[in-house]
Amino acid sequence: MKHYTIPRVVTKLLLPLILLFALYVQFHGDYGPGGGFQAGVIFGAGFILYALIYGLDKARRLMPPQVLRVGVSLGVLIYAGVGLLGLLLGGQYLDYNVLDSHDPAHGQHLGILLVELGVGITVSSVMVTIFYAFAGRGR
Template identity: 60%
Template sequence: MIRHHLILRVVTKLLIGPIMLFALYVQFHGDYSPGGGFQAGVIMAVAFIIYGVVFGLATVQQVLPPWLVHKLLALGVIIYAGTGFASLFLGYAYLDYGAFSPAHPEHGQHWGILAVELGVGITVTGVMVAVYYAFAARTPMLSDEDW
């Protein structure tokens, strides 16, 4: 690991936690305010991408291994689709969230939207980090000396 840029490394470590906390805020308040799964997924991915840019690809891959990123991609899709199939199995239309609380459909709407947005957030986080890993792992066309 390169041992220069001490201030950048310290500031990055200080910002990672608040960035992730803000991503969780956007995730779980997306049905009440602007935001939701997509925005939260991008914000969460940014935390890992910043960490990787500052500390290197190998270091961020120790924190979030590539095999786990691929599992996140599938998990998010399973949560999203599973929410729809659960409503089908309960006798409602696909992604009809009223199925989750037939006595109080507005409660079912709330739970269904949270589940779908969670699936979207997990998938987007996985996709963004996977794209970063793919680009960062590429061998450069020019060496540093050729610049």
């Protein structure tokens, strides 16, 4: 599809919006619908769109597979790490109350934020990784 101008332009316009929307979903998940998972998928989908339009090579330059590999693991590590942090701070595993010693609710908030971040990173990286795998196989 490299030769169709309109999709390219539209994509160029849309892509920042999509990524922005993903970030919004990511961090607004506490208030409205959404959260790390949905954000991750949207982010991934946006990227996949980019790859579809501009070609795999360009996408790979923008988001190298090595980075994705790190991202895939990193998200899980963040999530599990928050859990372990709870342990170290004297709570149960995944206990966010202890993250903030003064205000448990704030601790919860913080914990959820971090955890959702982990989910988002993993999910988006996984989506793009899988897409790369399929797309890279075809050529």
